[in-house]
Amino acid sequence: MIAKTEISESDKQTANETVIQLRNVSKSFGSNNVLKSFTFDLHKGDTVVVLGKSGSGKSVLIKCIIGLIKPDSGTINVLGKNIPELNNEELDMIRAKVGFLFQSNALYDSMTVRENLEFPLRRHKAKMSKSQIDELVVEALTNVGLAHTIDMRTSELSGGMKKRIALARTLILKPEIILYDEPTTGLDPITGKEISKLMRELAKKYNTSSIVISHDLNCVKIVADSIVMLIDGKCYAQDIYENLERSSDKKIQEFFI
Amino acid sequence: MIPVIFKRFLNETGDITRFAGRFFKEAFKPRYEFAELLRQCYFIGYKSLPLVAITAFIMGLVITIQSRPTLVEFGAEAWLPKMVSVSLVREIAPVITALICAGKIGSGIGAELGSMKVTEQIDAMEVSGTNPFKYLVATRIMAATLTIPILVVLADAVSLYGGYLGVNIRGVVSWDLYWNQVFDTLAFSDVIPSIIKTFFFGFAIGTIGCYKGYNSNKGTEGVGRSANSAVVISSLLVFILDLLAVQIIDLLSLT
Numbered sequence: 001m002i003a004k005t006e007i008s009e010s011d012k013q014t015a016n017e018t019v020i021q022l023r024n025v026s027k028s029f030g031s032n033n034v035l036k037s038f039t040f041d042l043h044k045g046d047t048v049v050v051l052g053k054s055g056s057g058k059s060v061l062i063k064c065i066i067g068l069i070k071p072d073s074g075t076i077n078v079l080g081k082n083i084p085e086l087n088n089e090e091l092d093m094i095r096a097k098v099g100f101l102f103q104s105n106a107l108y109d110s111m112t113v114r115e116n117l118e119f120p121l122r123r124h125k126a127k128m129s130k131s132q133i134d135e136l137v138v139e140a141l142t143n144v145g146l147a148h149t150i151d152m153r154t155s156e157l158s159g160g161m162k163k164r165i166a167l168a169r170t171l172i173l174k175p176e177i178i179l180y181d182e183p184t185t186g187l188d189p190i191t192g193k194e195i196s197k198l199m200r201e202l203a204k205k206y207n208t209s210s211i212v213i214s215h216d217l218n219c220v221k222i223v224a225d226s227i228v229m230l231i232d233g234k235c236y237a238q239d240i241y242e243n244l245e246r247s248s249d250k251k252i253q254e255f256f257i
Numbered sequence: 258m259i260p261v262i263f264k265r266f267l268n269e270t271g272d273i274t275r276f277a278g279r280f281f282k283e284a285f286k287p288r289y290e291f292a293e294l295l296r297q298c299y300f301i302g303y304k305s306l307p308l309v310a311i312t313a314f315i316m317g318l319v320i321t322i323q324s325r326p327t328l329v330e331f332g333a334e335a336w337l338p339k340m341v342s343v344s345l346v347r348e349i350a351p352v353i354t355a356l357i358c359a360g361k362i363g364s365g366i367g368a369e370l371g372s373m374k375v376t377e378q379i380d381a382m383e384v385s386g387t388n389p390f391k392y393l394v395a396t397r398i399m400a401a402t403l404t405i406p407i408l409v410v411l412a413d414a415v416s417l418y419g420g421y422l423g424v425n426i427r428g429v430v431s432w433d434l435y436w437n438q439v440f441d442t443l444a445f446s447d448v449i450p451s452i453i454k455t456f457f458f459g460f461a462i463g464t465i466g467c468y469k470g471y472n473s474n475k476g477t478e479g480v481g482r483s484a485n486s487a488v489v490i491s492s493l494l495v496f497i498l499d500l501l502a503v504q505i506i507d508l509l510s511l512t
Contacts, residue, residue: 066384068384096386107378108378109372119387123385
Protein backbone atom coordinates (compact mmCIF):
# COMPACT_ATOMS: atom_id res chain seq x y z
CA MET A 1 0.00 0.00 0.00
CA ILE A 2 1.45 3.31 -1.04
CA ALA A 3 1.12 6.02 1.55
CA LYS A 4 -0.54 9.20 0.33
CA THR A 5 2.22 11.74 -0.06
CA GLU A 6 1.48 15.38 0.56
CA ILE A 7 2.16 17.55 -2.47
CA SER A 8 3.74 20.81 -1.37
CA GLU A 9 2.34 24.23 -2.36
CA SER A 10 5.34 24.97 -4.58
CA ASP A 11 4.91 21.63 -6.28
CA LYS A 12 1.22 22.36 -6.86
CA GLN A 13 2.11 25.61 -8.60
CA THR A 14 4.65 23.86 -10.78
CA ALA A 15 2.07 21.20 -11.57
CA ASN A 16 -0.07 23.89 -13.19
CA GLU A 17 2.59 24.26 -15.87
CA THR A 18 3.59 20.65 -16.06
CA VAL A 19 1.60 17.74 -17.39
CA ILE A 20 3.65 15.04 -15.68
CA GLN A 21 5.38 15.49 -12.36
CA LEU A 22 7.31 12.65 -10.71
CA ARG A 23 8.57 13.06 -7.17
CA ASN A 24 10.87 10.52 -5.47
CA VAL A 25 9.51 7.55 -7.39
CA SER A 26 11.10 4.27 -6.35
CA LYS A 27 10.48 0.79 -7.67
CA SER A 28 12.23 -2.47 -6.85
CA PHE A 29 11.86 -5.99 -8.19
CA GLY A 30 13.16 -8.21 -5.40
CA SER A 31 16.63 -6.94 -4.55
CA ASN A 32 16.93 -5.04 -7.85
CA ASN A 33 16.27 -1.35 -7.15
CA VAL A 34 15.26 -0.14 -10.61
CA LEU A 35 14.14 3.38 -9.76
CA LYS A 36 15.57 5.24 -6.77
CA SER A 37 13.83 8.47 -5.82
CA PHE A 38 13.37 9.45 -9.45
CA THR A 39 12.20 13.05 -9.84
CA PHE A 40 11.24 14.63 -13.12
CA ASP A 41 8.86 17.13 -14.79
CA LEU A 42 7.35 17.14 -18.27
CA HIS A 43 6.08 20.52 -19.43
CA LYS A 44 3.19 21.04 -21.80
CA GLY A 45 4.19 20.72 -25.46
CA ASP A 46 7.65 19.32 -24.67
CA THR A 47 9.18 16.08 -25.90
CA VAL A 48 11.61 14.59 -23.42
CA VAL A 49 13.71 11.55 -24.28
CA VAL A 50 14.74 9.21 -21.48
CA LEU A 51 18.12 7.71 -22.26
CA GLY A 52 19.52 4.84 -20.26
CA LYS A 53 21.15 1.43 -20.55
CA SER A 54 19.11 -1.72 -21.11
CA GLY A 55 17.54 -2.82 -17.85
CA SER A 56 17.99 0.61 -16.30
CA GLY A 57 14.23 0.95 -15.69
CA LYS A 58 13.15 3.18 -18.58
CA SER A 59 10.18 1.03 -19.55
CA VAL A 60 9.29 0.55 -15.87
CA LEU A 61 9.26 4.34 -15.54
CA ILE A 62 6.69 4.94 -18.28
CA LYS A 63 4.62 1.93 -17.20
CA CYS A 64 4.47 3.51 -13.73
CA ILE A 65 3.29 6.76 -15.35
CA ILE A 66 0.42 5.02 -17.18
CA GLY A 67 -0.47 2.93 -14.10
CA LEU A 68 0.51 -0.47 -15.47
CA ILE A 69 3.08 -0.85 -12.68
CA LYS A 70 2.65 0.50 -9.17
CA PRO A 71 5.68 2.26 -7.71
CA ASP A 72 6.84 1.32 -4.22
CA SER A 73 6.87 4.97 -3.16
CA GLY A 74 6.65 8.51 -4.50
CA THR A 75 4.06 10.53 -6.36
CA ILE A 76 3.30 10.40 -10.08
CA ASN A 77 1.18 13.38 -10.95
CA VAL A 78 -0.33 13.14 -14.44
CA LEU A 79 -2.63 15.97 -15.52
CA GLY A 80 -3.15 16.80 -11.87
CA LYS A 81 -3.95 13.28 -10.62
CA ASN A 82 -1.67 11.11 -8.51
CA ILE A 83 -1.67 7.86 -10.50
CA PRO A 84 -0.88 5.35 -7.70
CA GLU A 85 -3.91 6.56 -5.71
CA LEU A 86 -6.47 6.25 -8.53
CA ASN A 87 -9.04 3.49 -8.82
CA ASN A 88 -9.65 1.70 -12.13
CA GLU A 89 -12.38 4.10 -13.33
CA GLU A 90 -10.26 7.17 -12.56
CA LEU A 91 -7.26 5.54 -14.25
CA ASP A 92 -9.33 4.88 -17.39
CA MET A 93 -10.26 8.57 -17.52
CA ILE A 94 -6.59 9.57 -17.38
CA ARG A 95 -5.63 6.87 -19.88
CA ALA A 96 -8.05 8.37 -22.42
CA LYS A 97 -5.79 11.44 -22.37
CA VAL A 98 -2.48 9.58 -22.39
CA GLY A 99 -1.40 7.55 -25.42
CA PHE A 100 1.12 4.72 -25.13
CA LEU A 101 3.14 3.33 -28.01
CA PHE A 102 4.46 -0.09 -27.04
CA GLN A 103 7.89 -1.33 -28.04
CA SER A 104 6.34 -4.44 -29.64
CA ASN A 105 3.53 -2.32 -31.17
CA ALA A 106 1.00 -4.53 -29.31
CA LEU A 107 -1.41 -4.60 -32.25
CA TYR A 108 -4.18 -7.15 -31.75
CA ASP A 109 -3.41 -10.10 -34.03
CA SER A 110 -7.00 -11.27 -34.17
CA MET A 111 -8.25 -7.93 -35.54
CA THR A 112 -7.92 -5.95 -38.76
CA VAL A 113 -6.26 -2.53 -38.86
CA ARG A 114 -9.70 -0.88 -38.69
CA GLU A 115 -10.71 -2.94 -35.64
CA ASN A 116 -7.40 -2.18 -33.93
CA LEU A 117 -8.03 1.54 -34.32
CA GLU A 118 -11.70 1.30 -33.39
CA PHE A 119 -10.95 -0.58 -30.18
CA PRO A 120 -9.81 2.36 -27.98
CA LEU A 121 -12.57 4.56 -29.44
CA ARG A 122 -15.31 2.07 -28.59
CA ARG A 123 -13.91 1.71 -25.09
CA HIS A 124 -13.26 5.34 -24.21
CA LYS A 125 -15.94 7.00 -26.32
CA ALA A 126 -18.83 4.58 -26.22
CA LYS A 127 -21.37 7.18 -27.31
CA MET A 128 -19.64 7.90 -30.62
CA SER A 129 -21.61 7.03 -33.75
CA LYS A 130 -20.35 4.58 -36.40
CA SER A 131 -19.77 7.39 -38.91
CA GLN A 132 -17.78 9.44 -36.38
CA ILE A 133 -15.64 6.40 -35.57
CA ASP A 134 -15.05 5.70 -39.28
CA GLU A 135 -14.06 9.32 -39.83
CA LEU A 136 -11.52 9.25 -36.98
CA VAL A 137 -10.07 5.92 -38.13
CA VAL A 138 -9.54 7.22 -41.66
CA GLU A 139 -8.04 10.47 -40.33
CA ALA A 140 -5.60 8.60 -38.06
CA LEU A 141 -4.53 6.30 -40.89
CA THR A 142 -4.15 9.21 -43.30
CA ASN A 143 -1.92 10.96 -40.74
CA VAL A 144 0.50 8.03 -40.83
CA GLY A 145 0.15 7.56 -44.61
CA LEU A 146 -1.47 4.13 -44.46
CA ALA A 147 -5.14 4.74 -45.32
CA HIS A 148 -5.02 1.89 -47.84
CA THR A 149 -4.31 -0.71 -45.14
CA ILE A 150 -7.63 -0.17 -43.35
CA ASP A 151 -9.05 -3.63 -44.03
CA MET A 152 -5.78 -5.54 -43.86
CA ARG A 153 -4.93 -7.92 -41.04
CA THR A 154 -1.99 -6.85 -38.89
CA SER A 155 -0.09 -10.03 -39.84
CA GLU A 156 0.05 -8.77 -43.45
CA LEU A 157 1.94 -5.59 -42.47
CA SER A 158 5.69 -4.94 -42.45
CA GLY A 159 7.52 -3.86 -39.28
CA GLY A 160 7.49 -0.19 -40.27
CA MET A 161 3.81 -0.31 -41.21
CA LYS A 162 2.95 -1.96 -37.89
CA LYS A 163 4.78 0.81 -36.05
CA ARG A 164 2.83 3.46 -38.02
CA ILE A 165 -0.48 1.70 -37.34
CA ALA A 166 0.41 1.47 -33.64
CA LEU A 167 1.18 5.20 -33.74
CA ALA A 168 -2.17 5.86 -35.43
CA ARG A 169 -3.93 3.85 -32.70
CA THR A 170 -2.08 5.83 -30.03
CA LEU A 171 -3.13 9.12 -31.64
CA ILE A 172 -6.73 8.26 -32.39
CA LEU A 173 -8.00 9.51 -29.02
CA LYS A 174 -6.11 12.79 -29.56
CA PRO A 175 -4.14 12.38 -26.32
CA GLU A 176 -2.59 15.28 -24.49
CA ILE A 177 0.45 13.18 -23.60
CA ILE A 178 2.11 10.36 -25.53
CA LEU A 179 4.52 7.84 -24.01
CA TYR A 180 6.75 6.11 -26.56
CA ASP A 181 8.55 2.91 -25.55
CA GLU A 182 11.51 2.50 -27.93
CA PRO A 183 9.59 3.56 -31.05
CA THR A 184 12.36 2.81 -33.56
CA THR A 185 13.64 -0.49 -32.13
CA GLY A 186 13.76 -3.26 -34.74
CA LEU A 187 13.39 -0.87 -37.67
CA ASP A 188 15.98 -0.17 -40.36
CA PRO A 189 17.66 3.29 -40.09
CA ILE A 190 15.57 4.79 -42.93
CA THR A 191 12.24 3.63 -41.52
CA GLY A 192 13.42 4.62 -38.04
CA LYS A 193 14.13 8.13 -39.29
CA GLU A 194 10.71 8.30 -40.99
CA ILE A 195 8.96 7.25 -37.79
CA SER A 196 10.97 9.81 -35.77
CA LYS A 197 10.01 12.60 -38.19
CA LEU A 198 6.41 11.47 -38.09
CA MET A 199 6.44 11.59 -34.28
CA ARG A 200 7.81 15.14 -34.43
CA GLU A 201 5.23 16.27 -37.00
CA LEU A 202 2.32 14.75 -35.11
CA ALA A 203 3.49 16.22 -31.80
CA LYS A 204 3.48 19.67 -33.42
CA LYS A 205 0.17 19.11 -35.21
CA TYR A 206 -1.72 18.00 -32.08
CA ASN A 207 0.39 19.98 -29.55
CA THR A 208 1.08 16.88 -27.49
CA SER A 209 3.66 16.45 -24.75
CA SER A 210 5.74 13.29 -25.03
CA ILE A 211 8.14 11.07 -23.16
CA VAL A 212 10.23 8.94 -25.49
CA ILE A 213 12.27 5.96 -24.34
CA SER A 214 14.99 5.33 -26.90
CA HIS A 215 18.51 4.07 -27.51
CA ASP A 216 18.50 5.33 -31.07
CA LEU A 217 20.52 8.55 -31.18
CA ASN A 218 19.19 9.42 -34.65
CA CYS A 219 15.67 9.29 -33.25
CA VAL A 220 16.75 11.20 -30.13
CA LYS A 221 18.27 13.99 -32.25
CA ILE A 222 15.08 14.41 -34.26
CA VAL A 223 12.44 14.25 -31.53
CA ALA A 224 14.04 15.51 -28.30
CA ASP A 225 13.49 18.95 -26.85
CA SER A 226 15.56 17.74 -23.90
CA ILE A 227 17.08 14.50 -22.67
CA VAL A 228 16.90 12.86 -19.26
CA MET A 229 19.79 10.53 -18.44
CA LEU A 230 18.48 7.65 -16.33
CA ILE A 231 21.55 6.27 -14.59
CA ASP A 232 21.54 4.13 -11.41
CA GLY A 233 17.78 4.55 -11.11
CA LYS A 234 17.99 8.34 -10.87
CA CYS A 235 17.64 11.34 -13.12
CA TYR A 236 21.40 11.79 -13.50
CA ALA A 237 21.22 14.75 -15.87
CA GLN A 238 18.71 16.67 -17.97
CA ASP A 239 19.73 18.93 -20.82
CA ILE A 240 19.45 19.46 -24.55
CA TYR A 241 21.15 17.00 -26.94
CA GLU A 242 24.05 19.27 -27.93
CA ASN A 243 25.07 20.02 -24.33
CA LEU A 244 24.95 16.38 -23.26
CA GLU A 245 26.91 15.33 -26.34
CA ARG A 246 29.66 17.77 -25.35
CA SER A 247 29.60 16.74 -21.69
CA SER A 248 32.90 15.70 -20.11
CA ASP A 249 31.13 13.35 -17.68
CA LYS A 250 32.19 9.80 -18.54
CA LYS A 251 28.83 8.29 -17.61
CA ILE A 252 27.11 10.62 -20.07
CA GLN A 253 29.79 10.32 -22.76
CA GLU A 254 29.23 6.53 -22.93
CA PHE A 255 25.86 7.14 -24.57
CA PHE A 256 27.13 9.44 -27.29
CA ILE A 257 30.09 7.43 -28.58
CA MET B 258 10.08 -29.24 6.27
CA ILE B 259 7.77 -29.14 3.25
CA PRO B 260 9.36 -30.47 0.04
CA VAL B 261 9.84 -27.75 -2.61
CA ILE B 262 7.70 -29.53 -5.19
CA PHE B 263 4.80 -29.80 -2.73
CA LYS B 264 5.20 -26.15 -1.81
CA ARG B 265 5.06 -25.22 -5.50
CA PHE B 266 1.97 -27.38 -5.95
CA LEU B 267 0.25 -25.63 -3.03
CA ASN B 268 1.24 -22.20 -4.35
CA GLU B 269 -0.05 -23.01 -7.83
CA THR B 270 -3.30 -24.42 -6.42
CA GLY B 271 -3.76 -21.27 -4.36
CA ASP B 272 -3.10 -19.05 -7.36
CA ILE B 273 -5.53 -20.97 -9.57
CA THR B 274 -8.21 -20.79 -6.86
CA ARG B 275 -7.70 -17.03 -6.53
CA PHE B 276 -7.84 -16.70 -10.32
CA ALA B 277 -11.15 -18.64 -10.39
CA GLY B 278 -12.42 -16.47 -7.52
CA ARG B 279 -11.57 -13.35 -9.51
CA PHE B 280 -13.63 -14.75 -12.39
CA PHE B 281 -16.75 -14.92 -10.17
CA LYS B 282 -16.01 -11.46 -8.80
CA GLU B 283 -15.61 -9.79 -12.20
CA ALA B 284 -17.66 -11.79 -14.69
CA PHE B 285 -21.08 -10.87 -13.33
CA LYS B 286 -20.46 -7.15 -12.88
CA PRO B 287 -21.10 -4.66 -15.70
CA ARG B 288 -19.72 -3.85 -18.19
CA TYR B 289 -20.72 -7.14 -19.87
CA GLU B 290 -18.73 -8.25 -22.88
CA PHE B 291 -21.56 -10.02 -24.76
CA ALA B 292 -20.07 -9.57 -28.23
CA GLU B 293 -16.76 -11.11 -27.17
CA LEU B 294 -18.61 -13.91 -25.32
CA LEU B 295 -20.51 -14.80 -28.50
CA ARG B 296 -17.27 -14.69 -30.52
CA GLN B 297 -15.63 -17.06 -28.05
CA CYS B 298 -18.66 -19.40 -28.07
CA TYR B 299 -18.26 -19.54 -31.85
CA PHE B 300 -14.53 -20.32 -31.66
CA ILE B 301 -14.67 -22.68 -28.69
CA GLY B 302 -17.97 -24.41 -29.45
CA TYR B 303 -18.77 -24.23 -33.14
CA LYS B 304 -15.18 -24.63 -34.35
CA SER B 305 -14.76 -27.76 -32.19
CA LEU B 306 -17.89 -29.43 -33.59
CA PRO B 307 -16.26 -31.42 -36.44
CA LEU B 308 -13.47 -32.79 -34.24
CA VAL B 309 -15.85 -33.75 -31.44
CA ALA B 310 -18.34 -35.33 -33.87
CA ILE B 311 -15.73 -37.45 -35.69
CA THR B 312 -14.16 -38.62 -32.42
CA ALA B 313 -17.55 -39.42 -30.90
CA PHE B 314 -18.60 -41.39 -33.97
CA ILE B 315 -15.40 -43.49 -33.92
CA MET B 316 -15.73 -43.95 -30.14
CA GLY B 317 -19.26 -45.32 -30.45
CA LEU B 318 -18.24 -47.63 -33.26
CA VAL B 319 -15.13 -48.96 -31.53
CA ILE B 320 -16.74 -49.45 -28.12
CA THR B 321 -19.52 -51.50 -29.75
CA ILE B 322 -17.13 -53.64 -31.80
CA GLN B 323 -14.88 -54.24 -28.77
CA SER B 324 -17.74 -55.11 -26.43
CA ARG B 325 -19.45 -57.61 -28.71
CA PRO B 326 -17.13 -60.66 -28.14
CA THR B 327 -17.53 -60.51 -24.36
CA LEU B 328 -21.32 -60.25 -24.56
CA VAL B 329 -21.45 -63.04 -27.18
CA GLU B 330 -19.46 -65.24 -24.78
CA PHE B 331 -22.23 -64.83 -22.18
CA GLY B 332 -24.98 -65.12 -24.75
CA ALA B 333 -25.99 -61.53 -24.09
CA GLU B 334 -25.44 -60.08 -27.54
CA ALA B 335 -28.94 -58.58 -27.49
CA TRP B 336 -27.84 -56.38 -24.60
CA LEU B 337 -25.22 -54.68 -26.75
CA PRO B 338 -27.24 -51.48 -27.42
CA LYS B 339 -28.11 -51.20 -23.73
CA MET B 340 -24.57 -51.65 -22.51
CA VAL B 341 -23.06 -49.38 -25.13
CA SER B 342 -25.58 -46.58 -24.55
CA VAL B 343 -25.07 -46.51 -20.78
CA SER B 344 -21.28 -46.51 -21.00
CA LEU B 345 -21.23 -43.89 -23.75
CA VAL B 346 -23.71 -41.47 -22.21
CA ARG B 347 -22.64 -41.78 -18.60
CA GLU B 348 -18.91 -41.78 -18.97
CA ILE B 349 -17.14 -42.15 -22.26
CA ALA B 350 -18.67 -39.33 -24.32
CA PRO B 351 -18.38 -36.67 -21.57
CA VAL B 352 -14.83 -37.58 -20.58
CA ILE B 353 -13.43 -38.07 -24.09
CA THR B 354 -15.10 -34.85 -25.30
CA ALA B 355 -13.68 -32.99 -22.32
CA LEU B 356 -10.22 -34.39 -23.01
CA ILE B 357 -10.42 -33.36 -26.66
CA CYS B 358 -11.50 -29.89 -25.56
CA ALA B 359 -8.69 -29.78 -23.00
CA GLY B 360 -6.29 -30.42 -25.87
CA LYS B 361 -7.83 -28.15 -28.45
CA ILE B 362 -9.36 -25.37 -26.38
CA GLY B 363 -7.01 -25.44 -23.37
CA SER B 364 -3.88 -25.22 -25.52
CA GLY B 365 -5.50 -22.65 -27.82
CA ILE B 366 -6.46 -20.33 -24.99
CA GLY B 367 -3.11 -20.83 -23.22
CA ALA B 368 -1.12 -20.04 -26.37
CA GLU B 369 -3.32 -17.12 -27.46
CA LEU B 370 -3.34 -15.35 -24.10
CA GLY B 371 0.33 -16.22 -23.56
CA SER B 372 1.39 -14.61 -26.81
CA MET B 373 -0.86 -11.61 -26.09
CA LYS B 374 0.90 -11.26 -22.74
CA VAL B 375 4.45 -11.41 -24.09
CA THR B 376 3.69 -9.05 -26.99
CA GLU B 377 2.15 -6.53 -24.55
CA GLN B 378 -1.31 -6.79 -26.14
CA ILE B 379 -2.86 -7.31 -22.69
CA ASP B 380 -1.15 -4.14 -21.43
CA ALA B 381 -2.34 -2.31 -24.56
CA MET B 382 -5.89 -3.42 -23.79
CA GLU B 383 -5.61 -2.08 -20.24
CA VAL B 384 -4.27 1.23 -21.54
CA SER B 385 -7.25 1.34 -23.94
CA GLY B 386 -9.61 1.44 -20.97
CA THR B 387 -10.53 -2.25 -21.11
CA ASN B 388 -10.36 -4.61 -18.18
CA PRO B 389 -8.38 -7.42 -19.86
CA PHE B 390 -9.50 -9.95 -17.26
CA LYS B 391 -13.16 -9.33 -18.09
CA TYR B 392 -12.63 -9.06 -21.84
CA LEU B 393 -10.22 -11.95 -22.36
CA VAL B 394 -10.49 -14.27 -19.37
CA ALA B 395 -14.10 -14.08 -18.17
CA THR B 396 -15.51 -14.46 -21.69
CA ARG B 397 -13.34 -17.48 -22.46
CA ILE B 398 -14.10 -19.26 -19.19
CA MET B 399 -17.80 -18.59 -19.64
CA ALA B 400 -17.77 -19.73 -23.27
CA ALA B 401 -15.98 -22.97 -22.35
CA THR B 402 -18.39 -23.60 -19.47
CA LEU B 403 -21.44 -23.07 -21.69
CA THR B 404 -20.36 -24.76 -24.91
CA ILE B 405 -18.65 -27.94 -23.68
CA PRO B 406 -21.94 -29.39 -22.30
CA ILE B 407 -23.54 -28.71 -25.69
CA LEU B 408 -20.66 -30.48 -27.41
CA VAL B 409 -21.12 -33.42 -25.03
CA VAL B 410 -24.84 -33.72 -25.89
CA LEU B 411 -23.85 -33.77 -29.55
CA ALA B 412 -21.11 -36.32 -28.82
CA ASP B 413 -23.69 -38.51 -27.02
CA ALA B 414 -25.94 -38.51 -30.08
CA VAL B 415 -23.20 -39.11 -32.64
CA SER B 416 -21.51 -41.84 -30.58
CA LEU B 417 -24.85 -43.64 -30.19
CA TYR B 418 -25.23 -43.48 -33.96
CA GLY B 419 -21.70 -44.95 -34.25
CA GLY B 420 -22.89 -47.68 -31.86
CA TYR B 421 -25.81 -48.43 -34.16
CA LEU B 422 -23.45 -48.96 -37.10
CA GLY B 423 -21.15 -51.04 -34.85
CA VAL B 424 -24.02 -53.32 -33.83
CA ASN B 425 -24.90 -53.84 -37.49
CA ILE B 426 -21.41 -54.77 -38.65
CA ARG B 427 -21.75 -58.33 -37.37
CA GLY B 428 -25.43 -58.56 -36.60
CA VAL B 429 -28.70 -57.14 -37.81
CA VAL B 430 -30.58 -54.76 -35.55
CA SER B 431 -33.16 -52.44 -37.05
CA TRP B 432 -32.95 -48.67 -36.58
CA ASP B 433 -36.16 -48.64 -34.50
CA LEU B 434 -35.18 -51.58 -32.32
CA TYR B 435 -31.74 -50.10 -31.60
CA TRP B 436 -33.10 -46.72 -30.53
CA ASN B 437 -35.95 -48.29 -28.56
CA GLN B 438 -33.43 -50.33 -26.61
CA VAL B 439 -31.22 -47.29 -26.09
CA PHE B 440 -34.02 -45.07 -24.78
CA ASP B 441 -35.54 -47.86 -22.69
CA THR B 442 -32.19 -48.24 -20.98
CA LEU B 443 -31.28 -44.63 -20.51
CA ALA B 444 -32.94 -42.74 -17.67
CA PHE B 445 -32.74 -39.07 -16.71
CA SER B 446 -30.49 -40.20 -13.88
CA ASP B 447 -27.98 -41.30 -16.52
CA VAL B 448 -28.19 -38.24 -18.71
CA ILE B 449 -28.58 -35.29 -16.33
CA PRO B 450 -25.66 -35.95 -13.92
CA SER B 451 -23.37 -36.68 -16.86
CA ILE B 452 -24.28 -33.34 -18.44
CA ILE B 453 -24.03 -31.43 -15.16
CA LYS B 454 -20.48 -32.63 -14.62
CA THR B 455 -19.49 -31.31 -18.05
CA PHE B 456 -20.19 -27.73 -16.91
CA PHE B 457 -17.45 -28.28 -14.33
CA PHE B 458 -15.19 -29.81 -17.00
CA GLY B 459 -15.75 -26.74 -19.18
CA PHE B 460 -15.10 -24.37 -16.30
CA ALA B 461 -11.88 -26.21 -15.39
CA ILE B 462 -10.61 -26.25 -18.99
CA GLY B 463 -11.38 -22.56 -19.52
CA THR B 464 -9.92 -21.51 -16.17
CA ILE B 465 -6.67 -23.45 -16.52
CA GLY B 466 -6.13 -22.32 -20.13
CA CYS B 467 -6.72 -18.70 -19.17
CA TYR B 468 -4.66 -18.91 -15.97
CA LYS B 469 -1.66 -20.36 -17.77
CA GLY B 470 -1.88 -17.93 -20.69
CA TYR B 471 -2.61 -14.84 -18.60
CA ASN B 472 0.37 -15.54 -16.33
CA SER B 473 2.71 -16.52 -19.13
CA ASN B 474 6.25 -15.12 -19.11
CA LYS B 475 9.74 -15.81 -20.47
CA GLY B 476 8.88 -14.91 -24.08
CA THR B 477 7.99 -17.46 -26.72
CA GLU B 478 9.36 -20.31 -24.62
CA GLY B 479 6.89 -19.33 -21.91
CA VAL B 480 4.02 -19.34 -24.42
CA GLY B 481 4.83 -22.93 -25.42
CA ARG B 482 5.06 -23.92 -21.79
CA SER B 483 1.73 -22.24 -20.99
CA ALA B 484 -0.03 -24.11 -23.78
CA ASN B 485 1.54 -27.39 -22.78
CA SER B 486 0.83 -27.14 -19.06
CA ALA B 487 -2.72 -25.90 -19.77
CA VAL B 488 -3.41 -29.20 -21.57
CA VAL B 489 -1.71 -31.36 -18.95
CA ILE B 490 -3.37 -29.75 -15.92
CA SER B 491 -6.83 -29.43 -17.44
CA SER B 492 -6.76 -33.08 -18.64
CA LEU B 493 -5.77 -34.18 -15.16
CA LEU B 494 -8.50 -32.01 -13.65
CA VAL B 495 -11.09 -33.60 -15.95
CA PHE B 496 -10.25 -37.02 -14.47
CA ILE B 497 -10.23 -35.72 -10.90
CA LEU B 498 -13.57 -33.96 -11.38
CA ASP B 499 -14.98 -37.08 -13.02
CA LEU B 500 -13.93 -39.18 -10.05
CA LEU B 501 -15.54 -36.68 -7.67
CA ALA B 502 -18.71 -36.58 -9.78
CA VAL B 503 -18.99 -40.38 -9.77
CA GLN B 504 -18.61 -40.43 -5.99
CA ILE B 505 -21.21 -37.70 -5.50
CA ILE B 506 -23.66 -39.37 -7.89
CA ASP B 507 -23.12 -42.65 -6.06
CA LEU B 508 -23.58 -41.03 -2.65
CA LEU B 509 -26.79 -39.36 -3.76
CA SER B 510 -27.97 -42.72 -5.13
CA LEU B 511 -28.64 -41.20 -8.52
CA THR B 512 -27.53 -44.31 -10.41
